[in-house]
Amino acid sequence: MKRWTVFKAVFVKALIEMRRYLFNTVTGLITMYIVFLILFFGARTFGGSVMQAGDTLEGLVIGYLVWLFAIVAYQDLAWGVSTEAEIGTLEQLYLTPAGFAWVNGSFLVARFVTNLAMMTVMLLAIILTTGYRLNLDLVSLLPLILITILAPYGFGFLMGGLALVFKRIQNSFQILQFVFVAFIMVPINQYVWARYLPLSLGNHLLRKVMVEGYRLWELPAGDLATAVGVGLAYLLLGVAAFGYCVNVARDRGLMGHY
Amino acid sequence: MALHFSPPVLEIRGLTKTFPRRGKRPPVTAVDKVDLTLEAGEVVGLLGPNGAGKTTTIKCVLGLIRPTAGDIRVCGWDVRTHHHKAIEHASAVLEGARNIYWRMTPRENARFFAGLHGLDHRAHRVYIEELLERFGLADRGDEPVINLSTGMKQKVAVICALVKKTSLVFLDEPTLGLDIETSLELRGLLRELARETRRTIVVSSHDMDVIQDVCERVVILKEGRVVADDRVHSLLALFRTRAYRVVLSDGLAGELVERLARTVSGLSVTPRGERTELEFELPAAERLYEVIDIIREGGAVIETITQKEPDLEEAFLRVINDVAPEGGVEA
Secondary structure, three states, X not given: OHHHHXXXXXXXXXXXXXXXXXXXXXHHHHHHHHHHHHHHHHHHHHHHHHOOOOOOHHXXXXXXXXXXXXXXXXXXXHHHHHHHHHHOXXXXXXXXXXXXXXHHHHHHHHHHHHHHHHHHHHHHHHHHHHOXXXXXXXXXXXXXXXXXXXXXXXXXXXXXXXXXXXXXXXXXXHHXXXXXXXXXXXXXXXXXXXXXXXXXXXXXXXXXXXXXXXXHHHOOHHHHHHHHXXXXXXXXXXXXXXXXXXXXXXXXXXXXXX | OOOOOOOOOEEEEEEEEXXXXXXXXXXXXXXEEEEEEEXXXXXXXXXXXXXXXXXXXXXXXXXXXXXXXXXXXXXXXEOOOOHHHHHOOEEEEOOOOOOOOOOOOHHHHHHHHHHHOOOOOOOOHHHXXXXXXXXXXXXXXXOOHHHOOHHHHHHHHHHHHHOOOOOEEEXXXXXXXXXXXXXHXXXXXXXXXXXXXXOEEEEEOXXXXXXXXXXXXXXXEEOOEEEEEEEHHHHHHHHHOOEEEEXXXXXXXXXXXXXXXXXXXXXXXXXXXXXXXXXXEOOOHHHHXXXXXXXXHOOOOEEEEEEOOOOHHHHHHHHHOOOOOOOOOOO
């Protein structure tokens, strides 16, 4: 009950902040859309030279959306921790009977919901612009999106933990963004090991649903189980790293520093 | 009849915190074997010069800093092993931090921090409104904090600590940066709250007036150790017994000044027109007779003898400078 109350408080705060920073939210959305247009029309014009066999423009659309979801997922916590440290409220977030990890987890869930809303707007804008008809079977898509972004959330916890200790780690965000592109683009049919990378298998399954019209229960059970296992493994590793970094920050007295 | 044992609100035993430093430099000991027990309803001032270990002690109690050694219990809960339980009973306004969200309104902040503590803001609506009213913020409760004055922002931070209804409240430099009027107002509010609720309030401040005005007990830290722990009035009384001001109706010969200087300590001689004002301290109260004898032998006439009323700042400086009062200070 107490944890539910804490979750609600964090959720409401995230909504209030989103409303207060509405201009920032909208410009972010517009920027992402413009980047997509450049990518999409670039790929359509020079498709033959940059796209590998088997890739389609529909695949590009899905890959871009998964990538966007992944980068906001892993950046949210690190940005959140940096910002809270900067404005001087981070230590207060630690003073909760529900635990610091619960507060951060609640924050991520709140951000997932708001990100999902933003991505839906983005997807609709993309469909209208490109004229592609993607299969938007929400019953199959929502669980798959969740499974796919478990790993980026694991990276989010890791980066959040590093932000607690080192505060300014924004430069490493950019490197990870490119690494994520590689994870999404790697052909998993060609390389078996690629199934164990973050995002790769999830992106492959999402593409099957959105382009090829598969339902969730029609996907290979082994693939689904692997995607869940891989996602959970990265998430748990991230949470463990976060816990370790919290203790390092407490040992060094860094929780309130910026 | 059943006996109910309530553990102290705060119990610290042997608290030590050392911070490692880069290279081969030795670690810094910020807090060194601190023992402290606070009971319900106490209002305690935590004093000490910069780097004395006040904030580190507070943050160790809150679990924000992990101690190197020692035990801390809040309402009986071990902070190290049961942080979630311990923190149910503690809240804080921390120095040098905003503590609250400036983009949110005072009402939104109060609701959020109540919720963060697991208290449903709807069930605590009346209390939130009462606090806003009492701190004079009810009319501006829906305005973003960023638009409020420094004093109002600080009040919102205090409200957000109080709204959690914890047994133990830390206020680290609550009046820092406030103008005199707002500082006096906040001190009044803290006194009222301490009197009305049975909360244990720990006020850490450089402003001695705040401590003297609000607290009944004072703990002085120096270089990470507790060097004094006493009631404010007892601490003042310890120094009151030995500081004197004597006004003579005329001047005082140089030879007598030398004799006096050998008998008393800290002698200052200030001519005031035809009169002379002497200020000094005595190692023991009965030595005042010796001083009177010296003055009489010198042919001077005593107009008045008054015991100087030391304020907390003076007492603090004496303790920090290792000037032991008569009878010593409990440590």
